[in-house]
Amino acid sequence: MSVLEIxxxxxxxxxxxxxxxxxxxxxxxxxxxxxxxxxxxxxASPSTLYILGLWASLELHQAxxxxxxxxxxxxxxxxxxxxxxxxxxPLAAMRDLPLAAPVLLMERFEVKEGVGMREGMQRVWSxxxxxxxxxxxxxSEYLVFTGWESEDAHNKFAxxxxxxxxxxQLGEYxxxxxxxxxxxxxxxx
Numbered sequence: 348m349s350v351l352e353i354x355x356x357x358x359x360x361x362x363x364x365x366x367x368x369x370x371x372x373x374x375x376x377x378x379x380x381x382x383x384x385x386x387x388x389x390x391a392s393p394s395t396l397y398i399l400g401l402w403a404s405l406e407l408h409q410a411x412x413x414x415x416x417x418x419x420x421x422x423x424x425x426x427x428x429x430x431x432x433x434x435x436x437p438l439a440a441m442r443d444l445p446l447a448a449p450v451l452l453m454e455r456f457e458v459k460e461g462v463g464m465r466e467g468m469q470r471v472w473s474x475x476x477x478x479x480x481x482x483x484x485x486x487s488e489y490l491v492f493t494g495w496e497s498e499d500a501h502n503k504f505a506x507x508x509x510x511x512x513x514x515x516q517l518g519e520y521x522x523x524x525x526x527x528x529x530x531x532x533x534x535x536x
Contacts, residue, residue, distance in 0.1 A: 350405045350480060351438035352382070353453070353490070354398040355431040362427045364388045364396070364532055372424050373398070373532075379420055380411075383441045387451055387529035390498055396428065397453070397529055401441050405480055408435070436477030436490050444475050448494025450528050452501050455479075456489045457523035498528040 362369060370386070377384040382400035389395035402408040411417060434455070438444070445451060479488040495501045 348404060348437055349439060350402050350408065350435040351444075351477070352398070352400045352402055352408055353434045353436070354400070355433070356396045356398065356428040357431055358394045358396060359427055359429055364393055366427070369427055370532060372427065376420055376424070385441065385446055386532035388532050390450070390528045390530060395431075395527075396532070397527070399441075399444070401438060402435075405435050433481075434479050434488065434490065435481045436479055438475075438477065444492050445494025446531070448496070450495040450498055450501065450530060452493045452495055453527045453529065454491045455525045456491070456521050457486065495528075501528065
């Protein structure tokens with residue numbers, strides 16, 4: 348089963364998203380690994396970078412991460428980037444994500460223990476989504492990807508949804524929510 352890697356990194360000082368060496372370094376690794384990776388920068392926190400890449404399986408990605416090849420391929424990025432976190436969700440193809448949208452919203456729901464969240468979420472959402480396949484022991488996380496014209500467009504939608512009874516019922520399932528609006532680093536101008 349192919350999986351989407353969602354890797355969160357922090358840019359180290361003095362590097363920024365517009366540093367001339369950053370994008371070529373990311374693109375060269377993408378080419379070598381063949382992951383079709385896309386690079387997103389957080390709108391609210393411009394020092395936070397997300398790499399979304401497709402792997403043939405979770406096991407294949409984990410094997411790469413524990414191999415000597417990792418240091419060879421990623422070592423040059425260590426001066427620019429600090430690893431923060433990683434998650435994986437099932438995904439057939441990168442084209443399934445709303446990558447053409449000016450703003451990609453990534454949401455991660457931490458699910459309360461002992462509730463039928465999977466069944467409830469499947470009825471509520473109809474967008475690119477998936478259960479985290481590498482969640483820490485005893486935790487469940489559900490990730491949702493949506494595309495928007497702007498961050499403001501999503502905020503207006505979210506405000507309207509706050510009045511929606513079905514949407515509000517999610518509270519009985521959700522212990523936490525992380526929402527990040529990002530722009531594609533390769534389309535930054």
